[in-house]
Amino acid sequence: MSRTFADAKVHTPANLEEALDFLANHANEGWKPLAGGTDALVPIYRDGAEPTTPWLNLQKLRPELRFVRRTSNGFEIGALATISDLMANRDLCETYPIVRQCCQHFASPAIRHRATVAGNLANASPASDIAPVLLALEAEIESANHAGRRFVTLDAFWTGYKATVLAPDELIVSVRIPHRDLAANASMFRKVAPRASNSIALLNCAAIGTRDSAGTWTNVRIALGCMGPVPMRARKVESAVEDHRFDDTCREEAKALLQSTLRPITDYRATAEYRMLAATNLVSAFLDRTAGNWHS
Amino acid sequence: MKIQMNVNGQERILDVPPLRRLIDILREDMGLVAAKIGCGEGECGACNVLVDGEAVSACLIPAVQIDGCRIVTLEGLATSNDDALAALHGAFLEHDASQCGACIPGIVMTCRGMFDDLRNRRPSEAEVRGLLAGHLCRCTGYEAIVRGILKWLEMKSEP
Numbered sequence: 001m002s003r004t005f006a007d008a009k010v011h012t013p014a015n016l017e018e019a020l021d022f023l024a025n026h027a028n029e030g031w032k033p034l035a036g037g038t039d040a041l042v043p044i045y046r047d048g049a050e051p052t053t054p055w056l057n058l059q060k061l062r063p064e065l066r067f068v069r070r071t072s073n074g075f076e077i078g079a080l081a082t083i084s085d086l087m088a089n090r091d092l093c094e095t096y097p098i099v100r101q102c103c104q105h106f107a108s109p110a111i112r113h114r115a116t117v118a119g120n121l122a123n124a125s126p127a128s129d130i131a132p133v134l135l136a137l138e139a140e141i142e143s144a145n146h147a148g149r150r151f152v153t154l155d156a157f158w159t160g161y162k163a164t165v166l167a168p169d170e171l172i173v174s175v176r177i178p179h180r181d182l183a184a185n186a187s188m189f190r191k192v193a194p195r196a197s198n199s200i201a202l203l204n205c206a207a208i209g210t211r212d213s214a215g216t217w218t219n220v221r222i223a224l225g226c227m228g229p230v231p232m233r234a235r236k237v238e239s240a241v242e243d244h245r246f247d248d249t250c251r252e253e254a255k256a257l258l259q260s261t262l263r264p265i266t267d268y269r270a271t272a273e274y275r276m277l278a279a280t281n282l283v284s285a286f287l288d289r290t291a292g293n294w295h296s
Numbered sequence: 297m298k299i300q301m302n303v304n305g306q307e308r309i310l311d312v313p314p315l316r317r318l319i320d321i322l323r324e325d326m327g328l329v330a331a332k333i334g335c336g337e338g339e340c341g342a343c344n345v346l347v348d349g350e351a352v353s354a355c356l357i358p359a360v361q362i363d364g365c366r367i368v369t370l371e372g373l374a375t376s377n378d379d380a381l382a383a384l385h386g387a388f389l390e391h392d393a394s395q396c397g398a399c400i401p402g403i404v405m406t407c408r409g410m411f412d413d414l415r416n417r418r419p420s421e422a423e424v425r426g427l428l429a430g431h432l433c434r435c436t437g438y439e440a441i442v443r444g445i446l447k448w449l450e451m452k453s454e455p
């Protein structure tokens with residue numbers, strides 16, 4: 001007979017308002033949101049951990065929060081939208097081909113049907129695949145507690161390894177992609193992993209920008225995963241190439257900047273040296289592109 | 297907790313602990329054993345079933361999240377004279393896609409879940425391989441399985 005988890009505590013609010021009230025009234029009791037469960041339940045189901053965390057099951061918030069839509073300011077991704085929902089939104093995937101690129105290399109179809117974008121970001125793993133894409137697109141997190149809402153830019157959302165700015169009574173409500181890159185003519189998502197799908201990245205990279213016919217880059221944004229405790233932008237490299245051609249001087253400068261700002265670790269999946277070399281190569285591969293539309 | 301769900305067309309009310317896994321409810325509490333437990337961590341797809349029409353891995357889904365849902369297992373397809381299943385069955389037989397068969401129920405459910413999306417277009421072989429990303433076949437019969445699915449889709453796009 002399999003485990004029954006007879007003592008597990010789960011509460012299922014009927015809507016967002018009830019969820020936020022519940023969190024406000026049960027502060028300090030350790031309640032944690034449960035979305036698709038593809039991160040949250042793995043320690044219990046796979047590793048045999050005792051289910052000591054009381055879970056706030058968000059499933060009944062789906063009618064309110066499972067959406068992907070275009071607004072006048074950009075795209076809004078509801079907190080219960082799944083990776084499959086991103087892929088199914090043609091408008092989003094055609095506007096930003098790196099979203100589709102990333103989703104195709106994210107887990108497997110069955111996991112993508114459960115895994116939410118918000119849960120992935122809240123989980124705050126340095127190996128998240130969607131994080132570099134949303135960083136490059138300068139996404140913002142909209143969160144709420146019973147008293148109101150606030151916005152945090154994604155690069156200020158993570159405070160350290162597996163840590164975020166969210167308070168215990170706060171939920172992510174949506175993730176917003178501003179209309180900032182509509183003119184970009186180059187973008188790239190790359191995941192370095194043992195298999196093309198369903199495996200954790202050794203490192204990953206998302207980049208977007210505009211290159212004119214003379215080869216001059218503008219509005220470049222580059223983000224990397226697994227190169228430090230949180231997914232991060234390579235801001236110094238972005239500034240160095242802005243209004244420049246990616247010539248040999250620029251290439252050397254970019255390489256030196258990546259080496260002085262990234263902090264990859266060595267673990268059982270890859271060495272720090274390997275990660276640094278691969279990250280440098282990916283960034284160069286993007287910036288080496290010739291003019292014209294180039295999304296891959 | 298009491299959960300209410302529709303399993304293979306029948307309304308069911310069960311009294312189960314909230315974190316009991318869907319795969320255990322199906323196999324142990326309801327005797328529906330077509331879905332298998334392979335890895336128990338979302339990697340192999342042996343446990344895939346349809347929840348509200350989407351193929352998902354039942355080893356990662358807690359009871360509390362299937363309350364009010366419609367579940368379809370391979371048993372349900374088999375007893376409902378599902379045409380898409382019959383065609384897939386035929387294509388798999390023709391290509392010897394099933395060896396020990398342990399991975400097949402999960403693969404069938406993934407294919408069935410994508411049916412509406414796939415029926416009106418001919419996905420490339422690469423896309424079919426992508427569909428199988430979440431499935432491990434220890435008999436390593438992937439080539440035959442891919443050929444079987446491609447054959448099935450060919451049959452599907454005939455009028």
Ligand SMILES: Cc1cc2nc3c(=O)[nH]c(=O)nc-3n(C[C@@H](O)[C@@H](O)[C@H](O)COP(=O)(O)OP(=O)(O)OC[C@H]3O[C@@H](n4cnc5c(N)ncnc54)[C@H](O)[C@@H]3O)c2cc1C
Pocket residue numbers: 032033034035036037038039040041042079105106107108111114115116117118119120121122123127128129130166170171172173197198199200201337338339
């Ligand atoms: C087999 C397998 C393969 C995978 N492959 C990949 C991969 O290729 N790339 C990748 O990036 N990830 C991968 N993952 C992890 C990925 O599935 C998760 O990161 C997923 O996106 C998390 O979403 P969820 O809805 O399942 O979150 P949950 O597991 O429910 O929650 C994750 C965390 O987020 C918190 N949370 C959830 N929703 C909210 C909210 N609205 N507000 C505040 N906090 C919230 C929870 O409390 C929890 O701490 C894989 C997982 C599995 C099991």
Ligand code: FES
Pocket residue numbers: 332333334335336337338339340341342343344353354355356
């Ligand atoms: S048993 Fe569920 S995916 Fe392997």
Ligand code: FES
Pocket residue numbers: 393394395396397398399400432433434435436437
């Ligand atoms: S046929 Fe044996 S595991 Fe796939």
